[in-house]
Amino acid sequence: MAKETMKRPSSKKSASRRSESAASGKRRKVSRKKAAQKKKRMIIFGVEIVALLALLIGFYVVWQMDKLQEPQQAEGGIEINEGLSEEAQQTMSGYTNIALFGLDTREAGQLGKGNRSDTMIIASINNDTKEVKLVSVYRDTYLDLTNGRYNKANGAYSAGGPDQAVNMLNRNLDLDIQYYVSVDFAALTKTVDLLGGVMIDVDESEIEHLNNYTVETSEVTGVQTKKLTEPGYQLLDGVQATSYCRIRYTAGDDFKRTERQREVIMEIVRKAKEADISEINDIINAVFPMVATNYTNAQLLEMAPQLLGYDIVDTTGFPFDRATGTISGKGSCVIPVNLESNVIQLHEYLFGNDGYTPSQQVQDISDQIVSDTGYDAEEDTGTDAGGSTTEE
DSSP: OOOOOOOOOOHHHHHHHHHHHHHHHHHHHHHHHHHHHHHHHHHHHHHHHHHHHHHHHHHHHHHHHTTSBOOOOOTTOSOOOTTOOHHHHHHHTTEEEEEEEEEOOSSTTOOSTTSOEEEEEEEEEETTTOEEEEEEEOTTBEEEOSSSOEEETTHHHHHHHHHHHHHHHHHHHTOOOOEEEEEEHHHHHHHHHHTTOEEEEEOHHHHHHHHHHHHHHHHHHOOOOOOOOSOEEEEEOHHHHHHHHHOOSSTTHHHHHHHHHHHHHHHHHHHHHHOOHHHHHHHHHHHGGGOEEOOOHHHHHHHHHHHTTOEEEEEEEEOSSEEEEEETTTEEEEEETTHHHHHHHHHHHHHOOTTOOOOHHHHHHHHHHHHHHOOOOGGGOBOSSOOOEEOO
8 A cells, every 4th residue: 555645845935934924924013003003193183173173163252252342441440348358258259249230221232331220130159059149239229329429329330331330339238249241222132032032921011011112122222023912921022021121110110120120031041041052153143242241251261161050049139128219319219228237138148148247338338328318217118029039
């Protein structure tokens, strides 16, 4: 039987195969290395694209913010009372207090001095909880306008612009407000329209006055509207909502009017939280040129992500205890009875500061108001229409 034999490969062929195997391994290593480098370059490129987009968005936001008006600051800038205690300053450091001014101007976009502030609202933000309280300071409140002259509070903006108006609030109320935002009829009207309107419950006594105010509001803003035909919970457009805020000839007078203003603000905030990015962008484009503030672009950028987390939890009017009286040369005024006790209540309401002791400046102003008006007795007070309202 023939023996089956196997030929051993020659040494040359074996060496050739080992060489080919080694070369193939090197090619695979080079290929993997190139793939890794390519992947790395793609990742770097992707990061660069994202960074570039972020930069462009940042430039766009800053460009939009540059549309904001910045009225010339008064000499001396924002001031607080020298007698403010360290404890009070420490307590208030946990809050951001902003003055919101709505101007009674017949020229849209004119937001500097020379205009009376039809609306003065202190927005106090708890920096920890993001809860917000709104306090309307009645525009006819008899206070020190910061220069030793006593008159209606809304005269401070007219005399010295937003800085003097902020200083007036700080001086009379022992506050540390550093920032303000000012708007006019046109800005409010445009904002409401761009949000698709606001839902407001209009009662029978308000319809006639609202419709009357729409005539002038339309003339000032250049926006047309329709008359309301019936009371009830209904959608108001920008002109109608602005006119609603201006009503003061019903029961409650100016006190009820400030409640309406706070009601509209709360509804605007609610609608803004539901708006998409394109709607917000439209509002920025249209409204920012009608807004004045002393916030810097950097501060606004830092605040922007937090805004949707804010929650308005309570609103009220100031002074809490008050009387209405005619003062010679000043007309009908809202008189705090007395200022010192009202400031104590204000600090408890805003900051939970029980037993607050007003500064000497506030005590002196309070004494001067009593001297000028004669109002300092408990029986002289009234809070029929300006009390606190809590959001359910």
